[in-house]
Amino acid sequence: MSEQALIDWIRKTAPRFGQGVRVGIGDDCAVYRPARGEELVFTTDFTIEGRHFERPAYTPREIGYKAMARGLSDLAAMGAEPRFALVSLAVPDEALVKPLMRGVFAHGVEVAGGDLSWSGKIHVDVVACGGVPRGKALLRSGVKPGDVIAVTGPLGRWKKRPRPRLDLVERIRGRAHAAMDITDGLSIDLDRMLRASGLSCEITAAPPVARGATLEQAWHHGEDYELLVASGKPLGEGFYEIARAVEGKPGSPLPPKGWDHFR
């Protein structure tokens, strides 16, 4: 199958929203028309064979699914709703393109563009774009003294088919002061959020531990695909308090352990 035939298949098969995207796959660029008062948020993540997954432990479809899940988790962490994605694939075999893209499409997000090329190992780069009302994006730096800091589910267990917490966007937007997704481990991500906000915290409770995981893993494991949220009052069911923000030397009192791509 030629590159053009694969692009035509992607264009025909990709989910459509019919909102905002004026021109999708097939021109030099995709064209997006923002709604009135809309701000856009963007995240990009590489998902690389030998680094983020191995074959055949992951099927091509699972790889595509996870690559998109990573971007959507970042959108949820900003309080944003998905608008479209750009998906760049470099693959050793063109037969991988369709199953990889089927995994991407499973999230139901419009794919407005991308690139297709050859590489000895699978490299997927997903850019996810989300929309949020002007000024309402939830940053890491928004924590206020006295805030409850909570996580959104049990932690510590690696997930093959993670569910980005887009279901929480409406509940946290306008109510939380800050949010981020837990990708490199709760302890390191908590430290990052507090540093960004110039605050410290007191640990008030252990995080909920996923079935089959240890408390150590819940604190220091990565790829949890849950959110870390700070707010002035409790957010209700499904949010598990772990700390309270206080003035002090910026950062978490826990030793941060986590994932660094070059260590």
Add this chain to the structure above:
Amino acid sequence: MSEQALIDWIRKTAPRFGQGVRVGIGDDCAVYRPARGEELVFTTDFTIEGRHFERPAYTPREIGYKAMARGLSDLAAMGAEPRFALVSLAVPDEALVKPLMRGVFAHGVEVAGGDLSWSGKIHVDVVACGGVPRGKALLRSGVKPGDVIAVTGPLGRWKKRPRPRLDLVERIRGRAHAAMDITDGLSIDLDRMLRASGLSCEITAAPPVARGATLEQAWHHGEDYELLVASGKPLGEGFYEIARAVEGKPGSPLPPKGWDHFR
């Protein structure tokens, strides 16, 4: 140097526009606030070692420069001005990150986000975002019968340090009916533009040939980083007419030859 230290260096060193980008590197997502009446255009291109370049023929800085040039050329082809870029790097050695990014920064475009990871070969994925007044993006599909089809410079010679034709954006926007950049060879790109527009053409002149190239190369070579533009009247100096659009079987009468990543 740790990943975090490299990200801090990128954040400090990247060019800033101070326009539109509300949150850049360092949060889960970048945040962009569109101007009133602004549409955004997006393009993404992989630049891969062993596929798009070899070392040491290209230095890391030249690789970064070219990776960004490819995206900016697509913005020019839409009649768009650069707003920001997202740059994802996967490298075999962290010492490559700074020179690669210096090549990216040489274009003066704000880098609002990206990803940094490890791979056995250099993979750079650049997303370029441009702005254009609402409804004014130049598509491939806009050619009208009778249009002059022109190229913007001599073709056929591979360029190590290509210059994206952003200098032409003001001249073509609002005057051209259609535009695209010549990346896979004039003959194949002309065919694509005419098919997208449902038209055929009559060839009226040979394209200008770059010094050291042949006419065959000018027609069928790729990576020219010039634009193919269709308009109702001549666009003036610096535009070289090659064809006139006519009704007929969609496509170019020339046999399209060009680059297909899987052939």
